[in-house]
Amino acid sequence: MAECASKDEIILECDDLQRIILELNALTPATEEYDEAVEKLIVSGQLLDRLQSLLTLPIPANSKGHVVAAQLLAELAKAENVRLILQKRGLIPILIPLLSHQHQELCLQVIRVLGNLCYEQDICREEIAECGGVQKMDELLKLFLTHSTSSLDIKTLSCAFLHNLLNGNEVCVKAVLKTSIVDSLRDLLENNATVSPRIAYFCVMILTSIAEIEGGREMLYKSQIPAVLVKVLINAPVRPVDDTKEGVFGLLSTLTADSDEVKVMLAESTIDMYLLRIISTLSPSEEEDEIELVKLASELIVLVLTGDDAMKIWFDGGDGLVFTSVSEWLQSSNGQLLQSAAFALGNFARDDRNSLIIIQRGISSALCKCLDQLHDFCSDNRTAPTIHALLSALRNLAIAPSNKQQLLEQGILKHLLPYIDCENSIVTSKLVGAIRLLIDGRPVEATYVGEMEVVIEKLVFHGDNEANMLLKGEATRCLAWIIKNSRQKKVLQNIIKHNAFRHLVFLVNSEHVIMQNEGLIGIVLLVTTLPEETKKASLEHKLPQVLTDLLNKEEPPAKETLLNTLTLLMELINIGMLDELVESNAEAALVSLGNKIVAEQDQGEKITELINAVKSSLHL
Numbered sequence: 001m002a003e004c005a006s007k008d009e010i011i012l013e014c015d016d017l018q019r020i021i022l023e024l025n026a027l028t029p030a031t032e033e034y035d036e037a038v039e040k041l042i043v044s045g046q047l048l049d050r051l052q053s054l055l056t057l058p059i060p061a062n063s064k065g066h067v068v069a070a071q072l073l074a075e076l077a078k079a080e081n082v083r084l085i086l087q088k089r090g091l092i093p094i095l096i097p098l099l100s101h102q103h104q105e106l107c108l109q110v111i112r113v114l115g116n117l118c119y120e121q122d123i124c125r126e127e128i129a130e131c132g133g134v135q136k137m138d139e140l141l142k143l144f145l146t147h148s149t150s151s152l153d154i155k156t157l158s159c160a161f162l163h164n165l166l167n168g169n170e171v172c173v174k175a176v177l178k179t180s181i182v183d184s185l186r187d188l189l190e191n192n193a194t195v196s197p198r199i200a201y202f203c204v205m206i207l208t209s210i211a212e213i214e215g216g217r218e219m220l221y222k223s224q225i226p227a228v229l230v231k232v233l234i235n236a237p238v239r240p241v242d243d244t245k246e247g248v249f250g251l252l253s254t255l256t257a258d259s260d261e262v263k264v265m266l267a268e269s270t271i272d273m274y275l276l277r278i279i280s281t282l283s284p285s286e287e288e289d290e291i292e293l294v295k296l297a298s299e300l301i302v303l304v305l306t307g308d309d310a311m312k313i314w315f316d317g318g319d320g321l322v323f324t325s326v327s328e329w330l331q332s333s334n335g336q337l338l339q340s341a342a343f344a345l346g347n348f349a350r351d352d353r354n355s356l357i358i359i360q361r362g363i364s365s366a367l368c369k370c371l372d373q374l375h376d377f378c379s380d381n382r383t384a385p386t387i388h389a390l391l392s393a394l395r396n397l398a399i400a401p402s403n404k405q406q407l408l409e410q411g412i413l414k415h416l417l418p419y420i421d422c423e424n425s426i427v428t429s430k431l432v433g434a435i436r437l438l439i440d441g442r443p444v445e446a447t448y449v450g451e452m453e454v455v456i457e458k459l460v461f462h463g464d465n466e467a468n469m470l471l472k473g474e475a476t477r478c479l480a481w482i483i484k485n486s487r488q489k490k491v492l493q494n495i496i497k498h499n500a501f502r503h504l505v506f507l508v509n510s511e512h513v514i515m516q517n518e519g520l521i522g523i524v525l526l527v528t529t530l531p532e533e534t535k536k537a538s539l540e541h542k543l544p545q546v547l548t549d550l551l552n553k554e555e556p557p558a559k560e561t562l563l564n565t566l567t568l569l570m571e572l573i574n575i576g577m578l579d580e581l582v583e584s585n586a587e588a589a590l591v592s593l594g595n596k597i598v599a600e601q602d603q604g605e606k607i608t609e610l611i612n613a614v615k616s617s618l619h620l
Contacts, residue, residue: 013054014068020047021072029078038079048089055094063106066098070109077116083124086117092127099136107140108154115161125169134175137162141184152196155188159202166209173213182210182223193232197244200232204247211254226255226262234274238281241289249296256303263307266300267314272322275301279325283334291336298340301326305347315348318357323348330366335386338370342389349396355403364397364407368415378422387419387427395434404438408445413438417449420458428462429471436478439485450482450491456498463503473515476503480518483525492529501526501537508546513558516550520564524571531575544577544584551589562593566614573617590614 020041027034041047054069073091076082091113098110114133118125128134137158144155162181166173176182189203207225210216220226229252236245256262266272275297282290301322305311314322322344329341345363349355358364371390377383394412398404416438419431439446449455459482462475479500483492495501504526507519523543526534538544547565550557557565572581594611 013050014065017051017068017072021068021075024072024075030080035079035081038076038082042076042082042085048086052089052091052094055091055098059098059103059106063103066103067106067109070095070098070106070113074109074112074116077113080120083117083119083121087121087124087127092117092124092133093131096128096131096133096136099133099140104151104154108151108157111154111157111161115157115164118161119164122169125165126171128165129172129175133165134172134179134181138179138181138184141181141188145184145187152192152199155192156196156198156202159185159188159199159206163202163205163209166206168209170213173209173216176210177213177215177219182207182219182225186223186225186228189232190228194235197242201242201244201247204229204244204251208247208251208254211251217255217258220255221259221262226252226259226265229255230266230269230271234269234271238278239290241282241287241293246289246292246296249293249300253296253300253303256300257306260307260309263304263310264313266304267307267310272301272314276321276325279337283332283337294334295336298337302340302343302347305344308350311347311350315351315354318354318361327361327363327366330363330370335383339386339389342367342370342386342393346389346393346396349393352400352403355397355400359397359403359406359410364394364412365410367393368410368412371415371419375418378419378427379424381424384424384427387422387424388430391416391419391427391430391434395430395437398434398437401441404440404442408438408442413445413448417452417455420455425462425465425468425471429468429474432459432462432471432474432478436474436481439481441485443485443487446482446485447488447491450486450488450494453494453498456482456494456500460498460500460503463500463506472506476507477515477518479503480507480522483522484518487525487529489529492526493533495526496530496533496537499537501534502541505541505543505546508543508550513561516557516561517564520561520568524564524568527568527571527575535572535575535577538572538577539580544572544580544586547572548581548584548586548589551586551593556593566611569614570617573614578617586614 024034024037027037051069051073054065057065059066073086073095077086095110095113099107114128118128141158144158162176162185166176185203185206188199189207192199192203207220211220229248233245233248233252256266278297279294282294285291285294305314305322314320316323326341326344329337330345332338332341345358345367349358367390371387371394374383374387374390378387394407394416398407398412413435416431416434419427422428422431435449439449456479459475459479462471463479465472465475479495483495483504486492501523504519504522507515508523510516510519523534523538526537547569550561550565556562569581569586590611594608
């Protein structure tokens with residue numbers, strides 16, 4: 001079409017294009033029939049030439065030709081196999097300048113074209129960004145918010161276009177971070193959440209895309225997006241459950257996880273009442289979407305409680321609505337609520353004063369009762385997270401010494417120890433950690449646990465778990481703690497009998513000072529109580545060489561580690577292992593160590609005396 005086409009020619013052209021639009025509208029997009037119809041229309045290239053010519057004409061006061069051309073392009077771009085063809089024709093640089101508030105109908109159709117073009121097409125997305133499409137949309141959104149004449153349709157289509165543009169494309173999202181689009185989306189969401197569910201949905205999806213890249217969450221925090229999301233939620237009815245509501249929960253959870261400030265903001269808002277209303281209303285439901293919403297609501301509560309200040313607000317001296325509600329969930333037959341209750345109570349129990357109230361109110365006993373009920377299902381992957389949460393809560397309750405006394409008096413070990421047979425490593429690692437804390441400084445309880453051969457067998461077994469170093473570490477440390485806190489001959493005989501000695505050697509070889517000392521102290525106690533048995537085990541696991549290697553490290557061992565190592569060397573000499581120590585080159589190690597200590601002059605006289613004593617015993 002010539003640039004000087006007459007008005008009549010344009011009218012005829014528009015009539016023909018509208019006929020094609022009607023034909024396409026009679027078909028269903030994203031079907032083979034639709035795609036074939038579009039291919040027939042563009043195969044010769046003539047139709048695209050006509051459309052391109054129309055769009056490059058100057059825009060008159062009546063822009064009908066441009067509008068119809070853009071409308072037809074939007075229909076053509078619904079066909080997946082045509083999008084790149086349109087892009088290669090150079091249409092995107094032609095379309096971007098047409099994004100103008102002065103021609104709303106044309107603008108609306110251009111937005112439709114661009115939105116369809118960039119649907120799952122990164123090449124189109126990035127060309128739109130390169131041609132200034134993001135900046136154009138930034139300007140348009142500001143105008144739509146300030147002009148009451150802007151239609152709801154154009155706002156909705158703008159949000160839909162931005163959703164397609166940003167979805168999974170980091171280049172376009174980064175371009176958005178350089179604009180004020182987030183502020184516009186915030187206002188659109190706040191003002192249209194109840195008016196237009198589609199606008200709300202697209203806003204939430206776009207903001208979610210932004211939250212997924214570096215720097216995105218910071219911008220969302222700066223624009224007060226979490227506060228708007230809370231407002232959207234608490235103003236929404238519990239039912240129906242829709243994608244927007246689930247999207248708000250997902251985005252709010254993402255933003256809450258990284259910010260203690262957001263956690264406090266949520267704790268100080270009325271969102272707790274809304275979340276609890278969702279749970280009380282929907283928890284009996286068997287509808288899949290309602291079950292999912294209960295899960296999201298209860299998990300958000302737990303997430304808020306991971307913040308120290310937020311947790312204190314919701315505990316409120318034991319009278320907080322959230323605290324009293326989650327305590328009641330322990331009686332629920334709903335597995336999700338039981339799991340969330342355990343995690344929530346575990347977070348409340350991070351504070352020693354809270355823990356005391358929890359125990360005094362019998363909530364710790366309720367946690368133990370729940371453990372008893374789930375024991376037969378401990379290896380079920382569906383139940384394991386709940387058991388893990390219950391054990392986490394009890395472990396946190398056991399940290400304060402005064403609480404530990406009460407928990408032991410309540411018989412907590414009788415509820416925990418049956419789980420030693422559990423085959424789920426996540427559950428077992430949390431269990432062993434709880435046992436370790438409970439026996440610390442408790443000789444009677446340490447002896448009770450250490451005399452149970454099945455417990456020692458399982459700890460030795462888990463100490464061999466190379467696939468789960470957390471469980472391996474907990475099991476080996478627990479063995480050392482049993483020795484240290486019990487010191488009873490029968491218990492130590494159990495340790496030797498079940499070949500647990502190698503795990504103490506593993507601790508000595510650790511890079512962690514605490515674990516090194518736990519292993520060293522455990523072995524010292526074995527040597528002094530069961531010298532013959534320990535000598536045999538020491539030879540089998542090459543303990544003299546392990547100790548020499550520890551002394552030979554470039555950096556001298558920490559003071560406590562060095563004291564314990566030297567003490568152990570003396571004990572090994574006393575039980576007749578002098579030759580083995582000499583063979584391991586302990587002499588050279590001690591000489592070198594003595595020189596380092598003299599040079600550093602910071603290890604104290606006691607260590608120097610011990611080194612000299614060991615050297616003397618070795619006849620050096």
